[in-house]
Amino acid sequence: MFQVDKAVFLLIPGEHRERILHQGRVLESTAESIVAEFADPITLPAGTDVNLYADFRGKFYQHGASVIAFQQSRPSIYAFKKVGEPVSAESRGSYRVSTVTLEITARIAMEACCKIVDISPEGFAAITAQDYPIGSVVDSTLVCEGLSCAGPARVQTLKVLPNGNRRYGFLAVDKKGSAMRKVLGQITATVQRLQLRRLSRTG
Numbered sequence: 001m002f003q004v005d006k007a008v009f010l011l012i013p014g015e016h017r018e019r020i021l022h023q024g025r026v027l028e029s030t031a032e033s034i035v036a037e038f039a040d041p042i043t044l045p046a047g048t049d050v051n052l053y054a055d056f057r058g059k060f061y062q063h064g065a066s067v068i069a070f071q072q073s074r075p076s077i078y079a080f081k082k083v084g085e086p087v088s089a090e091s092r093g094s095y096r097v098s099t100v101t102l103e104i105t106a107r108i109a110m111e112a113c114c115k116i117v118d119i120s121p122e123g124f125a126a127i128t129a130q131d132y133p134i135g136s137v138v139d140s141t142l143v144c145e146g147l148s149c150a151g152p153a154r155v156q157t158l159k160v161l162p163n164g165n166r167r168y169g170f171l172a173v174d175k176k177g178s179a180m181r182k183v184l185g186q187i188t189a190t191v192q193r194l195q196l197r198r199l200s201r202t203g
Contacts, residue, residue, distance in 0.1 A: 001063060001086050003026060004028065007023060007026075008025065008034070008052055008054050009023055009024070009052070009053040009054065010024060011050060011051040011062075012135065013049055013136040013155070022039070023039050025037050026054075032081065033068065034065070034079070034080050035077065035079045035080075036077070036080070037074070039076070041076045045067065046068065049064070049137045049154070050066070050080065050135055051135045051154075063084070063087075064137075064154050064171075064173050065080035084171075084172075084174060096120040097120065097188050098117065099118055099191055102194060105143075106141060106142040107141040108126060108132075108138055108140050109132070109140075111128055114126040119191060121184050122171060123153065125167060126170065127165050127166070128165070128166050128168055129165060129166070132166075134155050134158060135155060136154070137154050139153075140170060142187065144190060144191065145190050147187050148183070149184055149187070151173075152173050154173045156171050
């Protein structure tokens with residue numbers, strides 16, 4: 001996805017509430033990492049979670065990453081470790097199923113009972129009382145109908161609701177086929193079955 005001498009865009013978590021992308025140029029790219037030089041000097045400690053964006057085959061994609069190192073002599077050059085799989089930044093990577101009418105909750109970071117409002121095999125959306133920087137990674141645990149999954153989730157989107165609560169979109173950052181995404185897919189299918197049962201009783 002990241003091609004040498006092509007443009008790359010960096011989103012720094014927590015820098016602004018809006019999504020501000022810093023433009024750069026790819027210097028090196030491998031299956032596991034990327035080195036890029038940005039137009040303006042930036043300050044990112046090693047270990048910082050970020051999102052990287054790039055055009056690839058006519059589409060705009062995003063890829064989670066973590067800062068490995070930067071050059072002291074040239075603070076605009078950074079090395080990143082890729083995290084998870086790239087997903088489309090133009091639309092959701094897969095279908096989501098609304099869970100608003102169901103009582104499904106999750107533990108997110110230190111919040112024990114966050115209401116899940118939609119779910120997909122790639123991630124979920126939840127109502128929270130706490131702030132989470134866009135691009136940051138949090139621990140999450142979901143339980144539904146005897147199915148349970150836990151793992152890191154990246155904060156993708158934020159919508160502030162009229163009552164002051166926050167609706168965050170989270171993306172599971174483990175690779176496709178791993179345990180968390182596999183169980184998210186099972187939970188998504190379970191939610192669909194629950195909704196179909198409700199419709200059949202009211203139909």
